[in-house]
Structures are given as structure tokens and as C-alpha cells.
Amino acid sequence: xxxxxxxxxxxxxxxxxxxxxxxxxxxxxxxxxxxxxxxxxxxxxxxxxxxxxxxxxxxxxxxxxxxxxxxxxxxxxxxxxxxxxxxxxx
Numbered sequence: 001x002x003x004x005x006x007x008x009x010x011x012x013x014x015x016x017x018x019x020x021x022x023x024x025x026x027x028x029x030x031x032x033x034x035x036x037x038x039x040x041x042x043x044x045x046x047x048x049x050x051x052x053x054x055x056x057x058x059x060x061x062x063x064x065x066x067x068x069x070x071x072x073x074x075x076x077x078x079x080x081x082x083x084x085x086x087x088x089x090x
Contacts, residue, residue: 005037006089007060009067013085018072034089035060041080053084060086 001007014023025031039059046055057080060066069079 001037001040001058001083001086001088003037003040007035007037007058007086008033008089010085010087013070013081016070018070019067021072022067032064033062033066034064035062035066037086053082056083057081058083058086 009019009022009026013019014026022033026033037058038061041057041059043050043055043057057078059080070081070085071078
């Protein structure tokens with residue numbers, strides 16, 4: 001995945017507790033959730049236990065309305081996603 005790719009949330013991400021609101025909107029209300037990857041950064045907190053999925057932060061700009069980050073709407077939560085939280089739009 002690279003900057004400029006069109007993405008949406010993966011099923012893995014939608015099934016997390018912090019995404020319950022978006023789970024309902026995407027699956028029940030059939031809302032199209034499409035965004036573009038705007039920035040990719042290295043995780044500054046990498047340790048030997050960090051998985052490959054968590055080594056990069058992906059920042060997404062949503063076309064309409066979308067989640068601010070993988071941790072939900074908390075004002076203290078970071079606004080990034082991990083690779084397995086996103087999938088390419090078909």
C-alpha cells in the first residue's frame with residue numbers, strides 16, 4: 001500500500017470494539033466508506049515484539065465521513081490505522 005491508494009476499512013478493523021459505530025453504518029446502512037492514504041510513517045515505538053502489521057502508521061483522508069483513527073472517536077486517541085485495518089477499494 002502506498003500514498004494515494006483508495007482504501008476502505010477491512011472486516012478485521014470493523015469487528016473491533018472501537019469501530020462498532022462504523023460497523024453498523026457500513027454493514028447495515030450500506031454506507032460507502034472510501035478514503036485516500038495521505039501519509040505513511042514509521043511507528044516510533046517499535047520493539048522486538050512489534051508485528052509487521054504495526055510497524056507503519058497509515059493516515060487516511062475520508063471522502064465523506066469516516067473514523068478519525070483505529071482507536072475510535074476519543075480526542076486523545078491517535079489518528080492512524082495499521083495495514084491490516086485497511087483494504088484496497090475494488
